[in-house]
Amino acid sequence: MKKILYSFLALITLSIVGCDKDEINPNDGRFGGDSDTAILNFVEDETTGDVTTAISGCGGDTFVTLPISLTLPPTDVYSNPSNSSGLTVNYTIVDVEGSSAGLIEQQGSVVIPAGELSADIVINFPDNLTNTLEFLVTVTDVSRDNIYFGNAENTGEVARTVRIVTGNDIFLGPLAVEEQQVGDPQVYNYTSIATSGANTNEIVVSNIYGENSESQTTFILNPDGTVSFKPILENFLFSNSSVGNIYFNGISGTYSACDGTINIVGELRYGPGQASSIGPINFTFTK
Missing domain, CATH: 2.60.40.2030 (CalX-beta domain)
Known part of the structure; x- marks a missing residue:
């Protein structure tokens, strides 16, 4: 029986070696x-x-x-x-x-x-x-x-x-976002897209908070390196079934075109008169 097995294995070996x-x-x-x-x-x-x-x-x-x-x-x-x-x-x-x-x-x-x-x-x-x-x-x-x-x-x-x-103009296009609520160790990462605003010192940033890629929030980039914001009702983010429409409220911000970074402190506002809030939240946008 072993001889038959050895012969079979030898035949397989010859077949493999013979392949071109x-x-x-x-x-x-x-x-x-x-x-x-x-x-x-x-x-x-x-x-x-x-x-x-x-x-x-x-x-x-x-x-x-x-x-x-x-x-x-x-x-x-x-x-x-x-x-x-x-x-x-x-x-x-x-x-x-x-x-x-x-x-x-x-x-x-x-x-x-x-x-x-x-x-x-x-x-x-x-x-x-x-x-x-x-x-x-x-x-x-x-x-x-x-x-x-x-x-x-x-x-x-x-x-x-x-x-x-x-x-x-360095900020136009995709921006990497790092988001962290004050007091929360969790850091969230996602991407926003920035386009030109109505004025030369404005950019419109999508997807703040990472819930609605179609949302648009205007950042006003001042000559002194600070960031200003439009009124709350112009910064709609997304809707929630429990609390309704949620808006972004910018508190403060700085930017550096040469470093390609924008640092924002903001909060989410909702409810009657947008009196309720979540935050403050730190956002870092990096080119």
Whole structure:
């Protein structure tokens, strides 16, 4: 009986050894034949997605860094890109908002050195902009023809949006919120969206308290770094089946455009004449 078993195991071993690796390559040799073939993409920022934001006028860094990389599809398990000869990546800049001509170089190139798989496109900008700029950085061509743009089908656009903002425009878009009621150890985290208000020093912030993403509360960002608020009835948050409409009442606040933070102390008001309240509550909004 043992001899039969051993013979059976030997047959299985021979069958496995005899398999041709190419027969099970999920890429059918598409990428495996050339170790320099790869997909080129910008590296996506986990927090900002495909938009990179910086601020002008704060005296800090006056450049943005856009990492690019060479990768292979997850299904290619037999090879890795080697980039043995290096790769030159050329790009152009096209305005979306404002005019960057004369302020930012409109085209350029970067080299991914031989043996490496990534490099940084660095965009310099002046620290005295008077208006926000938004532009698209797009890879136009590379120095080898075995590079796929964006995906394995070579049909993607390798592009990234850059916003160089001035003043309070830094707060527009998603804001990370940290909320904590005074006396309560629990901290709540969620996201609000800020849009431009009716006046240049106003932003409209959604989803305060994290209960209604459609709610809109206006913050008035004063020149002295303090925050003011609209009357309570203009700051509806959400409705509750027990107490009815609930509104936000701002008590005090400060902000720093250069730090990208807004700190607010407020409360929820409800009931007849909005006389009942929950709070005070501390809110920190961070870009």
